[in-house]
Amino acid sequence: MLRHMCIYQLFYKASSSMDTGSMYQLRNLINRRDVTGPDDVVQKFRPHQQFLEDVTDSYIVAACLDVMEEGCSNKNNIEFVEKISQKVMDCFNLGVTENSSISRIRNDLEAIHADEQKLFAMRVNDHYQCALCGKCFTSLVWFKKHLTSKHHWKLHQANTNEHCNNAVGQFLFMSLLFRDTCDSYKMCDGARSVCNAHFEWLYDSALKHSKYKIWLWRMITYTLSILGFRESFEYKWNISVNLNGGIRNNIPNDNAVEIQVNNIKRELNTQGANKSYESAKQICMTTQVIHAIKQNLMRTSRTAKSKSTRPEADKSGDIMKMVEFLRQKGAIKNVCWNSFQNFREPLSGINAEELHAWIGEQKRIANMFM
Structure with a gap:
């Protein structure tokens, strides 16, 4: 539920009703009256989830139609699908590149961790002793200032991404990520669930969802660090349970x-x-x-079992209506939400130093209770 709440908090706004293809405008276009915004995602989970999936499908279908009009050879079905998928990802810049916020956070955390290891190498009992001049400090902050001012050390300073991002591409990235997580649970694919948990943990860190952030952190640490190889495999193998039979149930x-x-x-x-x-x-x-x-x-006794599953509603008509609406003004890659001109990717607001300190605190808590 919190996965979908993140998207509704960021992208479902009444001020975007005039933006072509925005969630609020498409909701009014297909008259989804039971979709009311982030405040009711928990109480009305199914309609909000279905609407989010329909909007995502409409963007993907519209992008595929644009790509297919450019011309693609379908001699090899696998290559054909891979080529279309790559073009759709390039259309919305969905790939993780070296300039993305995820890469920036990873590089910052690695550099901060390397600096921390150098500092702790000079720790003696309850104080820090400078390896260059022998001066002792009880405070880590003053020890850092001493190294930078007296010995001209260059400790890594985390940078934040200040430039504006395309809200449409970020919406699709988050929507596809959360959909992939739901599919992984439905298909009992624990490895994929744990892989996606890293991304979800970063988004919950950026959006201040503390409880879900801690839950995801514990899930990641259990599978990667605390449990052994066999126990970790069993944890991922039994990440979901099947009650009705079938691969997606x-x-x-x-x-x-x-x-x-x-x-x-x-x-x-x-x-x-x-x-x-x-x-x-x-x-x-x-x-x-x-x-x-x-x-x-x-x-x-061969007793007939009553149906406990609700019938699936056919939403293809709504999807096609949204696709036609999105393609009225040209290629889908040119769709822009004007009310999100100053939109910044949620991950760009993450302070790598604060995140590294939070990880260190969680490690100390784990060492205390385990």
């Missing part, structure tokens, strides 16, 4: 726990005033067993 383990908790609450509510700690404990121990017995009886 997996749900995250957190959702499965939430379903189980709701089942327990439902059973407790049937007891009225007679519910107690002991009855709750018994229900927790027997709910899954009773459900398994029920499934076995239905299987042996």
Whole structure:
């Protein structure tokens, strides 16, 4: 839910109603009345998620149509799809280049970590001793000032990206990232989920989503550092659970726990005033067993199982309407949201020094409790 809330916080604004192809304008175009903005993403998750996916699909389809009009050979289907995909990515500048904010943050963190290792090499007990003149300091800040002023050390200074970015390209990058994460959970692809968690962690750091930021950090550290190779593989292998069968019907383990908790609450509510700690404990121990017995009886007696999944709505008409609207004024790559002229990529606001200090604090907390 927080993944989609990030996008609605950044790009769903009433002031962009006159911008061609903005989320707010397309919402009015196809009359999605149940889409109301970031405040209701949690309460009305499905309509907001569906609208976001439809807008993303419309941009991708429009870009593909522009690319195919330029001419592509379809002799080899794989090369044909790869060529179109690369052209669509180039159209919106979706690739991670050396000049992107992600590369800048990575380079800054590496340089800051290298400086920190040099400083801690001169740490003696509870103070810092200069290796050049032997002077001692108890404060790291004053020790840095001494090295830069007296010995002309050049410690790395993190830079921020101040230039404006294309809001359309950033919207599609975030939307495709979060869609890929949802697909990875549906297909139980733990390796892809952990890979995307790095990007999501950076976005949550930029947008100050502290709780989700810590959760993603712990997920990354467990799989890469804390757990062994075998345990990490098992963690990623069991990152989701399948309740209904089928390759795309997996749900995250957190959702499965939430379903189980709701089942327990439902059973407790049937007891009225007679519910107690002991009855709750018994229900927790027997709910899954009773459900398994029920499934076995239905299987042996060949009882028809009622449908528990809601039918999928056909949104192709809305997508085609948005595609036609987007292509009215020329190539899709020229679409620009005028109200986002001063838009800056969220990652450009990340201070690498503060992020490095936060990582160090999390390491100290882990060492304290583990």
